[in-house]
Amino acid sequence: MKTTIKNSEPLQLEPIGHIFSDFADPFGIPRQPGLASAARATLVLCSPYNDPLSVRGLEDFSHIWLTFIFHLSPKRWTPLVRPPRLGGNTKMGVFATRSTHRPNRLGLSLVTLEHIDTRHGVCLSLSGADLANGTPVVDIKPYLPWLEARPDARGGFAPEPPLLCHVVFSNQARQQLAARADCENFSTLIQQVLAQDPRPAYRRSPDTRIHGIRLRDVDVRFRATRENVLEVIELRPA
C-alpha cells in the first residue's frame, strides 16, 4: 500500500500554555524528568485553551505527558549527538537519544500532576518536571499505565538510571540555606540536580573550576572536589 507522499507539508503549532519553573536557564536542568522530584513547576494554559472544561477528568490521573518545545535549543541539528551518559565521547543517532538538539525541537516529559487550579483560567502544579522557565507546551495527555508501563522494554545504551554524584554543602552554603523559607525543599532540589553532575560531559573528573547553575532566585556555586563528589560552595543572589 505504498503511496507517494510529499515531503514539504508545513505544520503550524501553537502553544497551549507555558511553564514557570525553578530552572532559569538550560544549564543544570535535569537531563530526564522524574530525577529531580523536588523540582516544582506550574503550567499555565493560555487562551483559548485555558477553559476549565478542557481539563475535566485530568485530576484523576497521577501522571501526565507534556509535549513541549525546546525553545532554548538551536534550530539546527546534526544526525549524530554525544549523550552525556556515554561520557561525551561516543556519538549516537539523534533519534536514539532524548537530546534537546533535535529536528522540530520537540520534547516529551512524564511529570507528576499535583494539583489543578481552575479559579482563574487553568494552572497545573507539577513535580519532577525537567522544564526551563518559559517553555512553550503544545499538548497534554494522560499517562495510561496499562499501555505505557513496559518495565521489560530494552533500553539500549541507557538501560538504567545514570550514576549519581555525592553532594556536600560548605558551612557557608548550609547557613544560607537555613535562612530560607524553602530550606528543606530547596536543599533537596539542589542535591537532586547536582547529583546528576550538570557539568559538561568532558569535565567529569575533579577540577578546580567553580561552576554555577541558576535555581529559583540564586546562582548555586559548586565545584568538583573529588571523584563523584560535588561541593556546594555558596548561594549567590542571581
Add this chain to the structure above:
Amino acid sequence: MKTTIKNSEPLQLEPIGHIFSDFADPFGIPRQPGLASAARATLVLCSPYNDPLSVRGLEDFSHIWLTFIFHLSPKRWTPLVRPPRLGGNTKMGVFATRSTHRPNRLGLSLVTLEHIDTRHGVCLSLSGADLANGTPVVDIKPYLPWLEARPDARGGFAPEPPLLCHVVFSNQARQQLAARADCENFSTLIQQVLAQDPRPAYRRSPDTRIHGIRLRDVDVRFRATRENVLEVIELRPA
C-alpha cells in the same frame, strides 16, 4: 519567577517521515497502540532526516515513541470530547483524553521497533502501531523503561484496558482468509481490530447494519450479531 510570556509564538514543524500501514482510513484504527500487535507499519524517513547516522544505536531499544500529526482529524477542536470507552455519553476534557480531535492534532504512540533497514535511506519496521497510512511523523524518541514504566500510576477514567468483543468469522470470510498468503497474521489483525468494536460508541449494542473497515487491500464487512459479539461476514476487495 513569573514572567510575561507572549501567546502567539508560531512554531513550524516539518515531517521527518511518513507511515505506511494497514489502516487506509481512520475508521477501525485501534484506539490505542499496542492493542493490535499484529498491525504492521513502516516508518520511512524523508530527506534530510533519512541519514542512517540519525538512527545509530536505536536498534538496541525494543520500544520507541512516535510523535505524529493526526492529519485526518479536523483542525477545529472543542474543550470537551466523548471518550468511546465511556459509551459516548460522558464528556471529558480534551486534555484528559487521547482523542484525535485536539489542539495541535499531535499524537503520541508507543510502538515496538522490529527492524531498521538503512540500505536505502531509513525504514523502520514497527508493530502494534495504531497509525493511519500516510501519517506524518515529527519525532522519534527511545523508550526509557526505568523512567517511563510507572505501573502504579493512577489511570483516571481509563485505569485498565478496554473490554474486548468476541470476534467470529462466517464460512465465507474463513474461506477468503484461507486463500491469502498473509492468512494467519491478517486473521489475527482482524480479530484484534474488531475486538475493540470500532463502531461509533452509540452503537455498542447489537444492530442489523453491516459495517465495513478498510484493512490492507480489503473492506472487512462485519455486523454485531449479539451483545459483545462481532461477526466478520466477508472480505470485499477495496
